Amino acid sequence: MGTTGTPTNITQGSKTKGGIGESTLRPDGTLKVTGEFAYSSDMWHEDMLWGQILRSTVAHAEIVSIDTSEALAQPGVYAVMTYDDLPTEVKNYGLEIQDTPVLAHGKVRHHGEPVAIVAADHPETARRAAAKIKVEYKELPVITDEASATAPDAILIHEGRDDHHIGHVPHPNIVHRQPIIRGNVEEAAKKADFIVKGEYTFGMQDQAFLGPESGLAVPSEDGGVELYIATQWLHSDLKQIAPVLGLPEDKVRMTLSGVGGAFGGREDLSMQIHACLLALRTGKPVKIVYNRFESFFGHVHRHPAKLSYEHGATKDGKLTHLKARIVLDGGAYASASPAVVGNASSLGAGPYVVDNVDIEAIALYTNNPPCGAMRGFGAVQACFAYEAQMDKLADAVGMDRVAFRQLNAMEQGTIMPTGQAVDSPAPVAELLRRVKAMPLPPEQQWLAAGEAADVRQLPGGLSNTTHGEGVVRGVGYAVGIKNVGFSEGFDDYSTAKVRMEVVGGEPVATVHTAMAEVGQGGVTVHAQIARTELGVTHVTIHPADTQVGSAGSTSASRQTYVTGGAVKNSCELVREKVLELGRRKFGTYHPAWATAELLLEGGKVVTDGGEVLADLADVLEGEAVEVEAEWRHRPTEPFDLRTGQGFGHVQYTFAAHRAVVEVDTELGLVKVIELACAQDVGKALNPLSVIGQIQGGTTQGLGVAVMEEIIVDPKTAKVRNPSFTDYLIPTILDTPTIPVDVLELADDHAPYGLRGIGEAPTLSSTPAVLAAIRNATGLELNRTPVRPEHLTGTA
Template sequence: MPTNGALLGTPTKVTQGSQTKGGIGESTLRPDGTLKVTGEFAYSSDMWHEDMLWGQILRSTVAHAEIVSIDTSEALAQPGVYAVMTYDDLPTEVKNYGLEIQDTPVLAHGKVRHHGEPVAIVAADHPETARRAAAKIKVEYRELPVITDEASATAPDAIHVHENRDDHHIGHVPHPNIVHRQPIVRGDADEAAKRADVIVKGEYYFGMQDQAFLGPESGLAVPEEDGGVHLYIATQWLHSDLRQIAPVLGLPEDKVRMTLSGVGGAFGGREDLSMQIHACLLALRTGKPVKIVYNRFESFFGHVHRHPARLYYEHGATSEGKLTHVKCRIVLDGGAYASASPAVVGNASSLGIGPYVVDDVEIEAIALYTNNPPCGAMRGFGAVQACFAYEAQMDKVAKQLGMDPVEFRKLNAMEQGTIMPTGQPVDSPAPVAELLRRVTAMPLPPERQWESSEGADVRQLPGGLSNTTHGEGVVRGIGYAVGIKNVGFSEGFDDYSTARVRMEVVGGEPVAVVHTAMAEVGQGGVTVHAQIARTELGVAQVTIHPADTQVGSAGSTSASRQTYVTGGAVKNSCELVRERVLELGRRKFGTYHPAWATAELLLEGGKVVTDGGEVLADLVDVLGDEAVEVEAEWRHRPTVPFDLHTGQGHGHVQYSFAAHRAVVEVDTELGLVKVIELACAQDVGKALNPLSVVGQIQGGTTQGLGIAVMEEIIVDPKTAKVRNPSFTDYLIPTILDTPTIPVDVLELADDHAPYGLRGIGEAPTLSSTPAVLAAIRNATGLELNRTPVRPEHLTGNA
């Protein structure tokens, strides 16, 4: 058994007082929190196994080329090398994988399609030996022209990124280099445009963002005596990984056992496979455990990124400020492989006009195959790019009309009952105008905060500690934005989760054990599951079993769905356990007290009580030596795919909403920006853990800040090579860049969701970016139609 400290092989025990303290609605502390902040938490990269080998991946140095030859002889001859594998060494006929479309080769065959694509893998007795051996593999390439944008991808003579493509989207796309196309048409936008007093058009560019999680891709594959393999892995979805891994290995799924190890962040970047299959292949080939850990440089090539996008919008409005129509076209660059691009297209199109009432819309969203880095899931999932563009448009239309931008938004804000462009009614609270009102009412930070009696605090100024200014040429700007994000998987996906709950007496005390396959990636799901168990079962002691594939699927830790869906499964299983415990009590004690048969019985504080508070029995006496265990699934309401011609259909389960106000200081001479505050108002339905809720909102807000002013993967348009694969050149916000983030939490219950909750983790990532851009525009008067904003865009040197 490998060692991995707190969360691998050792249950996480959570104990909170007596009665039902630490239940739903309380700010309970995370069981992994102290370990993480003190550096004691064990991540997947910390795993160790006796006699293990180290794996290394050789990646392509070019973006598009035929593979003429691969010579592994020198690598195999190096002392300490146990195995070198290429495409020809794969054990089965299944050599590709993918989330929806199985278009990604385990190792490149015939050609490479993007810079950094895996070509060969090595196992050796030391990581440096493995790296040196990989460097000795000789690959001869014949370079091909690169496809890098829509023009080169859809030209009549364009090379097809994927030859002989036969996936289920090919029949409805106009070109083989288009992964998926989703139009949405409602009403008649052309006719509605005739009623508009103002028509505003805009073109926008959204840069490629990296998830930039701090824990690089890593895992440990251990061969087992039955010919199978046990993979300890940092991932977002154990069962999806299993579904893709097993066929390539030629093993039944029950011989590929998977256990979640410590995850150092995800944000969508771990939905796709990285080193999982490679580690398993090497372990099965050598008969030894194999560990693979990416360095930071490799991590930039080893996972998908957020789709860069070009967005074309037209908004019309009457002189009174009512929107008449919206037309938009959204072009997402999916890179070399499909990943989650089809679903991202569905989100971008269906949420493309934002949280506004518009009867006449014409939308088209597409994702391209190119030779750029593959793109897929990232927090906000297509809705982020759209929000950046439609919120810029709302400001432009308001300016043309001479209206306050917030009042213009409130005038057109959707509410419960609004019909989406897809024809689906919004059947839960949609407090868009109220969120705008709340965020507008929050106090503004003081002017010229850098000034004090003790002198200038340069940390509050653009440029910060570089001490570039003491306030000369610094202008304040304020901007607003609001967004809409779907919750859960959409368009007919069978989105469910499973939970196993066991209740028994341990050490003279009733204990609940919750076992799911939910990937805890830092969102605090293990805390919420314990809170649910305490609330539903009335016990103080709750143990969270390590996540693995020995229980049914929990789905992906993405789409703001885990608290909703896996929380729903835990709640459902707990309710079934409670009923069985009460039935057990009725059989043991019911004849002695009529309340067993007539009262509404509850479990509270380790006892069985009536709804009037009368104690009937102690849970220790009810359970005795018996244990009650239930494994149950929970599904949310069904959805349907959007029509491929009109985009109509009830494709989403739930929506979440957030509004931001950004306050910035801009040095107009140097083009430097300091975001002073990013205030947020968000409806969360029900705050199951208020402290965690605020943390999620602040985290999502900060990620939106990053793409607004600093984060972008730069790809050379001529070679399709990544130019900045490191945290030296790819910048993410530090604590010095992160502004004050006051949060106003609104709780309007969704009657369709467990406890009325609403998924919260993604919505603040949408509206924070356009709010920052709006504030910079307000300060400078510049149009600023791209992210991120760079100094040269503010000084006229772009």
């Protein structure tokens, strides 16, 4: 796995086995690796129907007519619904801006937009019926880039737009604009001895989760509906679904079903409303499962971006200024674009001290596929650009690239370009030192002494395209900064219900939250927290549903911080109630009940000196203690819309990477040999899960560096590669060695001192790989992903 740093001892309280700080195993791990785990697509209900969605075949067109008669006449079809069949006046939804129609009305705005839905007694019947729906389109010109979106005569993607961002954007086809202004860039530029500029392009990445969108809607006797769904945010889904159905929220009961990955792609709705509509219309359970082709159209992607950067530095290597412009393509609907803009702009300077900053970030409405949340959103695109700039500046000044970064690295107390002081450890220079100090992999490890080359270790791998001729090694470094949690004044909180009782003579804790377990390991961490705070061995994790308060989204690296904080808070309240029970039952028998600091450890009540006062089972006998409580982190505030100043983020997290690559310069093939990472995690609540998160995020960054990109035809705005045959993702053969050095520097504002960890490694892995390829080839390479033609000069 690699090396780990010396942990800071910040864990207090219980010594119960399986508590925080231990590498406890996932309760769902064995089921997943043996294929027995039940994902949402595995659900079944007696007498259920199958739903199917008809999607637009063009990206921008008026809908002249829709004829559903042939579909309705097909045997086995129970319902066909279009926009005109929706039951309420609320026909749109959206995370922040409700601009997305449940079914297209008037016109379609992107390739693959839902137009009609069908319910039938067999999935193939549903598909055939959907194919018989006749839609007449009158095609419109497509908006695909900033020039076409903001031209004086540009067609508006959303006519009559009236959301709260419209007042501060220069054109209705711009979703959101956020400037970050600090100091005086023009004056600072005059003092720069070196100025470097760069134009960068970041491709559209898919979350590429392995479990396609799926769910089961079951109508209930009270006129409501029960929805079993793979999602990232149950309560956000609920708030968007209920108004469209015309139901109060308490009649839309949602339960999380098995999630086969997410990475941001399940933060928006997909088939949730469609399944519920069909179930309520037919009075029967309705299941919808996307195939892979549909999945590419059924969820948002990572925003592609154009980034223009200018940096200045003095001859001794100190940064003087930064001027940047970041243009994000949000596609046809807003989704999370405003938040992505906020992240890209506020983190656009990277983890460096630069006093004079002028950054502008915008997101466009276009007819390209909708884009929204994906791991590290906004910060990933910016990191790609500013890290390339750091290499260029270091070369211009004549400094070592790592030393240049360390010289300009932020630290605790640094003032961000937003005016916010970094008030927790920011070990940027130390992370770079650590990752540089890690041993390099041996040269030409693909060539054993006296033996033929092992083609698996060469660029091109098992395609057997090279035996080592023209293969050059390169090494590159990068570091990034990512915010943790919801930002810019969003009320970021979570809720946890904790119950403690005696079952079978043993004290048992039950933890109930609405947290979406999407693979990040929250189900493990919540049990560890309960064991630590309540001193019990047996912890049950209740299935996530909407019968408990919101846990927010499983995104923004926030769940361990916020929902973990809520579990800790509720456990502490339960503990006090349990101790009060004990005081009432046993307090007269031992003076320590009244005078000592009392703890729960190993199923017993003990003093802070370790003296056992009572068994928890005896304290709880015949009684159950339950608490449901919310927990919030420190409040943030919106960025000023003119200057970008404000306390916008509650926590920052940092990771650094060193990439080692081998490039066949004749064939344009790349093999990433190693991606070493050093990351500060504050406190590793589950060290094994921490390493897994870092390695997983690193691999996704590798994917977008050298292979992953959704290709959209610039003339038609149609997706050209909606399959895993043509959209390439890293396999185990592409994944390099990923040694990890974990640093634990506590953030005093966070539970147990922890930091969110899931997104930071996705930032710096991509530019590190690009830096290594540049080092091997001498090419500028200002776009991602790098393709063979970019390396051979045939692009």
